[in-house]
Amino acid sequence: MNKQLGATLLVAGCCIGAGMLGIPVVTGTSGFLPSATFFVLAWAFMALCGLVLTELVLSFDLPEVNLLTMSEKTLGRYGKLVASFLFMFLFYAIMTAYVIASAVLLSDYTGIPFGLTSALFVLVMYLLIAKGLRHVDAFNRALMLGLIACYVLLVGFSLPHVELQRLQRAEWSHVIFSLPILVISFGFHNLVPSLATYLEKKESLLKRAICIGSAIPLAIYILWEYIILGIMPYVGVEGWKVAQQQGEPISHVLATSIGYPLIIDLASGFTLFAIATSFLPVSYSFLDFLHDGLREKKQALSRPLLAVIVLAPPLLCALANAHLFLRALEIAGGFCAVTLFGALPALMAWKRQNDPALASRFTIAKKPILAIVLLGTLFIVCVELIHELSV
Numbered sequence: 001m002n003k004q005l006g007a008t009l010l011v012a013g014c015c016i017g018a019g020m021l022g023i024p025v026v027t028g029t030s031g032f033l034p035s036a037t038f039f040v041l042a043w044a045f046m047a048l049c050g051l052v053l054t055e056l057v058l059s060f061d062l063p064e065v066n067l068l069t070m071s072e073k074t075l076g077r078y079g080k081l082v083a084s085f086l087f088m089f090l091f092y093a094i095m096t097a098y099v100i101a102s103a104v105l106l107s108d109y110t111g112i113p114f115g116l117t118s119a120l121f122v123l124v125m126y127l128l129i130a131k132g133l134r135h136v137d138a139f140n141r142a143l144m145l146g147l148i149a150c151y152v153l154l155v156g157f158s159l160p161h162v163e164l165q166r167l168q169r170a171e172w173s174h175v176i177f178s179l180p181i182l183v184i185s186f187g188f189h190n191l192v193p194s195l196a197t198y199l200e201k202k203e204s205l206l207k208r209a210i211c212i213g214s215a216i217p218l219a220i221y222i223l224w225e226y227i228i229l230g231i232m233p234y235v236g237v238e239g240w241k242v243a244q245q246q247g248e249p250i251s252h253v254l255a256t257s258i259g260y261p262l263i264i265d266l267a268s269g270f271t272l273f274a275i276a277t278s279f280l281p282v283s284y285s286f287l288d289f290l291h292d293g294l295r296e297k298k299q300a301l302s303r304p305l306l307a308v309i310v311l312a313p314p315l316l317c318a319l320a321n322a323h324l325f326l327r328a329l330e331i332a333g334g335f336c337a338v339t340l341f342g343a344l345p346a347l348m349a350w351k352r353q354n355d356p357a358l359a360s361r362f363t364i365a366k367k368p369i370l371a372i373v374l375l376g377t378l379f380i381v382c383v384e385l386i387h388e389l390s391v
């Protein structure tokens with residue numbers, strides 16, 4: 001039971017991150033009902049991808065397995081190369097968004113220049129991940145306490161200010177373009193191989209952890225949207241559009257659009273905790289990914305040097321363009337996440353089922369379901385491609 005609860009919370013915690021800062025901005029002009037509808041659609045698609053990935057992982061009779069191993073064994077060396085490229089691109093894009101959002105927040109709050117706050121945030125993260133998991137875990141627990149406290153207080157103080165008439169607006173024309181960020185906001189799939197080992201490959205426990213764990217962020221996101229759209233005046237719609245065009249996180253919009261200082265402070269605190277609690281495990285897992293990938297080299301790189309390789313590109317991208325926040329999340333979700341955790345596992349599961357001895361191991365991930373996943377992936381990629389071309 002403790003492992004089941006832990007796995008469920010890990011899935012939930014992995015989802016909640018910088019996506020929360022982008023969701024209200026990209027959906028703000030559409031209204032509450034269209035946004036909530038697409039939240040449910042994005043959750044259902046990503047949960048389905050998680051279940052497909054679960055059955056794929058459990059179809060391998062290996063003590064431990066990861067996405068690269070599975071792609072190499074099913075799709076060959078080129079499949080592994082594609083998976084490696086997508087993995088690196090995805091997490092560099094996500095970390096770039098984290099650095100920008102945290103630096104914008106700290107700069108707005110303290111008056112320190114954006115470049116300096118970016119460097120300070122990355123330096124703190126570097127010192128933690130270079131020292132090892134023990135330091136990351138201890139710091140992350142303290143951050144989680146702050147995250148929970150800020151969220152509870154934020155909800156408590158914000159609900160009395162929600163005006164229901166502001167939630168009645170519904171403009172469906174552009175909400176479809178929010179799908180890439182909504183998809184990345186339900187990203188937990190890199191954890192599935194590790195959770196399979198943690199839960200001793202008990203399929204029912206793993207599937208339950210995925211369904212419940214990903215549903216927790218769905219409820220949190222809908223409540224978050226309810227609060228933000230209920231307290232933000234629609235007369236400031238141009239502020240929403242400017243934020244979308246400039247790639248600003250929601251904390252920046254709140255600070256310039258509403259007159260409740262306590263809510264702004266709590267939202268800022270929640271934002272910073274949300275970024276840090278996501279950035280730490282993502283950057284640390286990326287470091288381990290590089291460490292494993294370079295293990296066979298004659299001269300293995302040290303952890304401090306690998307930490308530089310992990311953190312330097314996101315910092316440089318943030319310094320080059322401080323308005324990449326939403327674009328980074330859109331590209332990460334619209335191209336990388338759905339391909340890496342949707343299309344590739346579906347293709348691998350499809351190929352595995354060509355072996356009659358393995359076909360019986362797939363109960364959800366039958367070929368009709370895999371076709372739905374592949375079509376859904378293609379649809380989201382096309383949505384993001386159209387959006388990028390229009391931008």
